[in-house]
Amino acid sequence: MIIYLTYNDQPSGVYWSQVTDVVEHLNTLCGPRGLPAERRVKLVALVSGRDFLKTRKAIKAHSPSALVLPMVPTMKRWRMNTSIVAWVCRLLSPTGIMCRGPFATWIALRMRELGLTKKVCFDGRGAYAAEWEEYRIIDDDALIAQFRPLEDEAVNSSDFRLAVSNALVGHWRERYGYASDAHVVVPCTLGSQIPNAASGSVDPLGRPAHGSDVRLVYSGSTAGWQSFELLEKLLVQVLDDQPNVSVLFLSKRDAHNAVLEQRYPGRVEVKWLDHSQVQGALNGCDYGIMVREDTITNRVASPTKFAEYLSSGLRIITNDGLGDFSELVRNEALGLVLDKSGVIPVLTPTTEEERARLRSTAMERFTKGAFIAEYKKLLHTLS
Numbered sequence: 001m002i003i004y005l006t007y008n009d010q011p012s013g014v015y016w017s018q019v020t021d022v023v024e025h026l027n028t029l030c031g032p033r034g035l036p037a038e039r040r041v042k043l044v045a046l047v048s049g050r051d052f053l054k055t056r057k058a059i060k061a062h063s064p065s066a067l068v069l070p071m072v073p074t075m076k077r078w079r080m081n082t083s084i085v086a087w088v089c090r091l092l093s094p095t096g097i098m099c100r101g102p103f104a105t106w107i108a109l110r111m112r113e114l115g116l117t118k119k120v121c122f123d124g125r126g127a128y129a130a131e132w133e134e135y136r137i138i139d140d141d142a143l144i145a146q147f148r149p150l151e152d153e154a155v156n157s158s159d160f161r162l163a164v165s166n167a168l169v170g171h172w173r174e175r176y177g178y179a180s181d182a183h184v185v186v187p188c189t190l191g192s193q194i195p196n197a198a199s200g201s202v203d204p205l206g207r208p209a210h211g212s213d214v215r216l217v218y219s220g221s222t223a224g225w226q227s228f229e230l231l232e233k234l235l236v237q238v239l240d241d242q243p244n245v246s247v248l249f250l251s252k253r254d255a256h257n258a259v260l261e262q263r264y265p266g267r268v269e270v271k272w273l274d275h276s277q278v279q280g281a282l283n284g285c286d287y288g289i290m291v292r293e294d295t296i297t298n299r300v301a302s303p304t305k306f307a308e309y310l311s312s313g314l315r316i317i318t319n320d321g322l323g324d325f326s327e328l329v330r331n332e333a334l335g336l337v338l339d340k341s342g343v344i345p346v347l348t349p350t351t352e353e354e355r356a357r358l359r360s361t362a363m364e365r366f367t368k369g370a371f372i373a374e375y376k377k378l379l380h381t382l383s
Helices: 013-028 052-062 075-092 101-113 128-135 141-145 147-157 166-176 228-241 255-263 275-283 304-311 325-332 352-365 368-382
Strands: 002-007 041-047 067-070 096-100 119-124 160-163 183-185 214-219 245-250 268-271 287-290 315-319 335-338
Touching (some): 002 013, 002 101, 013 041, 013 052, 013 368, 052 067, 119 147, 147 166, 166 183, 214 228, 228 245, 245 255, 245 275, 255 268, 275 304, 287 304, 287 335, 304 315, 304 352, 315 325
Parallel strands (some): 002 041, 096 119, 119 160, 160 183, 214 245, 245 268, 287 315, 315 335
16 A cells, blocks of 8 residues: 655645545556556645634535545644654555655655555645745745755655656755656646536636637736735736726735725626636636746646636736746747736637647646656556
């Protein structure tokens, strides 16, 4: 058996796509028609004691075999969770542990030292230390200071690594002296439900009234690391210069997007939709916006929304330095990569032919099935 260990990750669309769907996909590669059944993967999730039963129910709805346990309270005591994982390992006897993030990896490396598992895989979803330093995810200097040595050990002491971008591997080499090739690169892929719904979902908000109208969409949080000041400057320019353009924020209303909504009544709309309606709303747009400021966090990123925009037939508006995606957009004609001026050229509606091509690209490049060889290599290492 292989354990997929997560620490202090709460249920969300990202968790379903990047954790529970991955566990399910890995298990499709095991059994009578795939790899040996003993390589089956079991999710072990250490979660906050707050609303524990609700969290456990949500996770098990997506991964019925998951073992969901309350973690030791407060992140400052995170090392104390080692005893919980040791108990789990004695119960399950895993050959390997796949770990989401540096905390989980540190704990798993202790299990290897104790002889409770043989192999450890670091699932690197981004540049953790850089993100905490640049955006202060938690305002705690002592905790932030722990991240560089933790990430260094995760990168260099693990037996195998999964990275979300080649840019992230380059960051490991530059910052931590990573010199191995024991890794695979798998970008953030589509959730299991999206490929089936992408082309058929009905837009709950309706398409623009005129054929020449263009709708841009920004889906997600407008928190600090999403570079809202850069986004605001960009949107003001295009809304002032191109009267046929409107903007949809699939976000909660806040001080950032509310200002634009008031400044451009009828052309900027802020909607917080049920998850089941989001794909339909994306289908009613023409361009997905992914502009980020130039930080290490963004240079190595693999935003899930990129694949979701493409799967809805949207062209992407981005800038240089967004993980591996900026070059992909440029090389595969998937949208626009803005130059340093940040000026958006005249936009036109996305044709149905173009939508079909973009959806096809998403299915070919951003489903989990597109990375069977990489996942099998991971399973083989941990078995």
